[in-house]
Amino acid sequence: xxxxxxxxxxxxxxxxxxxxxxxxxxxxxxxxxxxxxxxxxxxxxxxxxxxxxxxxxxxxxxxxxxxxxxxxxxxxxxxxxxxxxxxxxxxxxxxxxxxxxxxxxxxxxxxxxxxxxxxx
Ligand SMILES: [Zn+2]
Numbered sequence: 001x002x003x004x005x006x007x008x009x010x011x012x013x014x015x016x017x018x019x020x021x022x023x024x025x026x027x028x029x030x031x032x033x034x035x036x037x038x039x040x041x042x043x044x045x046x047x048x049x050x051x052x053x054x055x056x057x058x059x060x061x062x063x064x065x066x067x068x069x070x071x072x073x074x075x076x077x078x079x080x081x082x083x084x085x086x087x088x089x090x091x092x093x094x095x096x097x098x099x100x101x102x103x104x105x106x107x108x109x110x111x112x113x114x115x116x117x118x119x120x
Contacts, residue, residue, distance in 0.1 A: 049090035063098035067111045076102035
């Protein structure tokens with residue numbers, strides 16, 4: 001997805017709202033306003049990147065009640081949700097994955113969405 005002019009305008013407005021809500025940047029006596037502002041911008045950018053990534057992933061709560069067991073190909077039942085930490089280029093995000101249990105194989109498995117990756 002490419003950043004559009006409308007997206008840039010929304011980000012500018014969001015930045016103004018944050019500045020109004022949280023006040024001016026604190027610069028020490030020997031500090032440089034440009035460095036402080038850039039650092040805050042980088043932190044906000046990283047936070048935004050993590051939020052966008054987390055929200056793009058499918059929610060585990062919307063998973064089907066059954067899934068095919070990768071070992072025996074029979075239906076397995078939804079068991080619950082496993083939380084997992086994934087390191088991205090912009091820091092760690094946390095995702096929830098559905099866990100299923102196969103009564104035939106007597107084991108649990110996580111049919112990860114191929115878009116998520118295996119985290120290895
Ligand atoms: Zn099985």
